Amino acid sequence: MKTLVWVEHDGSAIKDATLNAVTAAGKLGEVHLLVAGQGVGAVAEAAAKIAGVGKVHVADDVAYAHALAENVAPLVAQLMGHHDAFVAPSTTSAKNIAPRVAALLDVMQVSDILSVEGPDIFTRPIYAGNAIATVQSSDAKKVLTVRTTAFEKAAAEGGSGTIEPVATTGDAGLSTFEGSEIAKSVRPELASARVIVSGGRALGSGEKFRELIEPLADKLGAGVGASRAAVDAGYVPNDYQVGQTGKIVAPEVYVAVGISGAIQHLAGMKDSKVIIAINKDEDAPIFQVADVGLVGDLFKLVPELTEKL
Structure with missing residues (x-):
């Protein structure tokens, strides 16, 4: 063939x-x-x-x-x-x-x-x-x-x-390029990142997302992702979304912060080599796929983790 x-x-x-x-x-x-x-x-x-x-x-x-x-x-x-x-x-x-x-x-x-x-x-x-x-x-x-x-x-x-x-087929005349807005980041792209830190709706706001997730990602040299709920709430742009309707990723380490683990999100990251979950709900579905689970208040645990790295 x-x-x-x-x-x-x-x-x-x-x-x-x-x-x-x-x-x-x-x-x-x-x-x-x-x-x-x-x-x-x-x-x-x-x-x-x-x-x-x-x-x-x-x-x-x-x-x-x-x-x-x-x-x-x-x-x-x-x-x-x-x-x-x-x-x-x-x-x-x-x-x-x-x-x-x-x-x-x-x-x-x-x-x-x-x-x-x-x-x-x-x-x-x-x-x-x-x-x-x-x-x-x-x-x-x-x-x-x-x-x-x-x-x-x-x-x-x-x-x-x-x-x-090869011979080209030229312009079909069905569409035209008007412009593009491309998000730029100093962090690795989600598709190629070895480590990803993702945040969920539990962070409460875009300000808290940036305050907690981004410093941890910087310490780890990681890409930044998010659940659909966090994207829909306006915390971060669409290109951060990991999941069935977002990006499918399989990094060496995936850190899920304040993400419950809905099926839609798991479909996008469950092939990660090591999954680390931080959530206050010990019954959250994310813990069923996590290799390391930390139950507790993310607003205390994440800054402490970042400080110790």
């Missing part, structure tokens, strides 16, 4: 999620990458160095400068004439592109796969991760999104793929 992997990048560097998708694609057969954008020569060169990559298709056009799904999807569909599967990480951008590709190819998308059991058999979570479904696709062309936490990252160096320009 020939598999085409969508390379997610910021115009200059490849995002880590792509490396996980490459590992998944490698289990299907020959791996080709698609780098689309404007002025993406350096990205293509970096992509060719990823271990296990045979070929890098480069579409350099102003139409792909902002990775608008309406423009990228026809390009992918065109390239699928020579590929058997399209693989993309389960990121916000890729989840915007993949369904459009599936629609153009008139096939079923298999979302958020956890493993590749065969050329047409995959596993994926259902019921917020409480059950794992084994899915067999009878479609000639496969469209897959990959849960990145389920696959190791491919080595970013050591490959020797060839770079090949």
Whole structure:
């Protein structure tokens, strides 16, 4: 099988999620990458160095400068004439592109796969991760999104793929880029952080969230996350949300502060290597998955913990 992997990048560097998708694609057969954008020569060169990559298709056009799904999807569909599967990480951008590709190819998308059991058999979570479904696709062309936490990252160096320009499909005229507001932080991104400190609604306010969670995260060199309840209450922006409708993470250490452990939140972090929970309710569901549980008043315990680090 020939598999085409969508390379997610910021115009200059490849995002880590792509490396996980490459590992998944490698289990299907020959791996080709698609780098689309404007002025993406350096990205293509970096992509060719990823271990296990045979070929890098480069579409350099102003139409792909902002990775608008309406423009990228026809390009992918065109390239699928020579590929058997399209693989993309389960990121916000890729989840915007993949369904459009599936629609153009008139096939079923298999979302958020956890493993590749065969050329047409995959596993994926259902019921917020409480059950794992084994899915067999009878479609000639496969469209897959990959849960990145389920696959190791491919080595970013050591490959020797060839770079090949491809014909572009241009601007579909269905959407235009008006602008973006990108949150910037000196802390690690949630998707790639080794340690994450998350806060819940029990913190009571955005001020308390910043006062308690951020100093602890800084001491640990951690990324900062939050439960949906904390986000909905306006304590922090949406991009902090960890959970089924937020970011799926699997850091080495996950510290949950004032988070009860609703199913929606657990679905996004239960694959963490070590889970530490701080909550005053000893019956909170979070303690059922926690490796270390601390029952008590977070307003006393968190500052004490931060001070001792």
